[in-house]
Amino acid sequence: xxxxxxxxxxxxxxxxxxxxxxxxxxxxxxxxxxxxxxxxxxxxxxxxxxxxxxxxxxxxxxxxxxxxxxxxxxxxxxxxxxxxxxxxxxxxxxxxxxxxxxxxxxxxxxxxxxxxxxxxxxxxxxxxxxxx
Amino acid sequence: xxxxxxxxxxxxxxxxxxxxxxxxxxxxxxxxxxxxxxxxxxxxxxxxxxxxxxxxxxxxxxxxxxxxxxxxxxxxxxxxxxxxxxxxxxxxxxxxxxxxxxxxxxxxxxxxxxxxxxxxxxxxxxxxxxxx
DNA sequence: CGTCAGATTTACGTTAACGTCATCTTTGGT
DNA sequence: ACCAAAGATGACGTTAACGTAAATCTGACG
Numbered sequence: 001x002x003x004x005x006x007x008x009x010x011x012x013x014x015x016x017x018x019x020x021x022x023x024x025x026x027x028x029x030x031x032x033x034x035x036x037x038x039x040x041x042x043x044x045x046x047x048x049x050x051x052x053x054x055x056x057x058x059x060x061x062x063x064x065x066x067x068x069x070x071x072x073x074x075x076x077x078x079x080x081x082x083x084x085x086x087x088x089x090x091x092x093x094x095x096x097x098x099x100x101x102x103x104x105x106x107x108x109x110x111x112x113x114x115x116x117x118x119x120x121x122x123x124x125x126x127x128x129x130x131x132x
Numbered sequence: 133x134x135x136x137x138x139x140x141x142x143x144x145x146x147x148x149x150x151x152x153x154x155x156x157x158x159x160x161x162x163x164x165x166x167x168x169x170x171x172x173x174x175x176x177x178x179x180x181x182x183x184x185x186x187x188x189x190x191x192x193x194x195x196x197x198x199x200x201x202x203x204x205x206x207x208x209x210x211x212x213x214x215x216x217x218x219x220x221x222x223x224x225x226x227x228x229x230x231x232x233x234x235x236x237x238x239x240x241x242x243x244x245x246x247x248x249x250x251x252x253x254x255x256x257x258x259x260x261x262x263x264x
Numbered sequence: 265c266g267t268c269a270g271a272t273t274t275a276c277g278t279t280a281a282c283g284t285c286a287t288c289t290t291t292g293g294t
Numbered sequence: 295a296c297c298a299a300a301g302a303t304g305a306c307g308t309t310a311a312c313g314t315a316a317a318t319c320t321g322a323c324g
Contacts, residue, residue, distance in 0.1 A: 007270095008270095008271075018313080019271080020312060038273095039270095040272090057311095059232075059239070060191070063310080064310095072250075080254060080257045090250070091247060093243065094240065094247065097243070098240060103187065104191060104233050108229050108230060108233065111204075114222065115226065118204075118218065126212075139300085141300075150283080151301080151302095155302085156282060170289075170303095171301060171302080172302090189281095
């Protein structure tokens with residue numbers, strides 16, 4: 001078993017996306033499944049890429065941004081110039097993600113505060129009701 | 133100085149958004165500036181809400197989701213039922229944000245790996261060039 | 265060989281979140 | 295009183311990321 005190509009249906013089920021989305025990602029050059037006749041066959045590499053695509057989306061990156069990031073994980077044997085550019089781009093994204101994480105942590109802390117506040121208020125209301 | 137209302141322009145500059153966006157948020161009931169005649173006046177409370185709106189956007193929440201979250205920060209003197217619902221919703225969002233953070237941390241770690249890999253490759257290329 | 269489910273291609277539709285005019289009003293300043 | 299700038303109100307346009315429908319194709323099976 002050297003490889004294990006997936007059909008489009010299997011991909012859909014495994015990643016919970018529609019066939020339309022997969023074809024769309026292909027049209028946008030984020031995926032390059034091979035063809036067996038006219039049908040698409042998704043390799044392990046395609047599956048890895050799709051995973052990254054979906055994760056990128058969850059972080060609010062656009063498909064175009066994701067496409068650029070994907071090239072990073074495909075860094076084969078490019079020239080030093082290309083590699084440097086890719087790395088620079090990646091560092092930029094890394095920075096974004098880090099500030100995003102910091103802000104997210106702050107937001108989480110604040111939201112927890114608010115919830116605690118609401119919880120205590122509910123407790124007081126409960127006491128009143130119990131006392132009556 | 134009990135209050136310090138902002139004009140729409142001041143809001144735009146302070147938060148780097150367009151007037152169109154502010155009116156749009158108002159149409160979607162995320163902001164409720166008062167009116168002095170026909171003109172909008174944004175209170176401190178509006179500014180706080182806008183800050184949360186923009187932050188929510190950065191985390192990929194839709195305006196509708198943000199609207200619901202905003203009500204959390206407006207928990208005044210509602211009934212216990214309403215308050216419980218709001219709190220439940222908030223806990224759900226909190227969970228989402230926490231998993232998002234965890235996934236983000238993992239993505240950051242992986243991206244750092246890749247970058248390090250690229251960096252080392254560049255170093256090797258540099259050595260070769262130097263040796264030539 | 266017929267057909268019937270599953271794929272593909274093509275093309276138009278949809279939603280969110282504004283952008284971009286065009287066209288009034290309002291208003292502070294001279 | 296008058297003018298230009300700022301603000302308001304429609305109304306239509308735009309982009310991203312698919313959804314949906316229609317027509318065609320293709321391959322395994324009885």
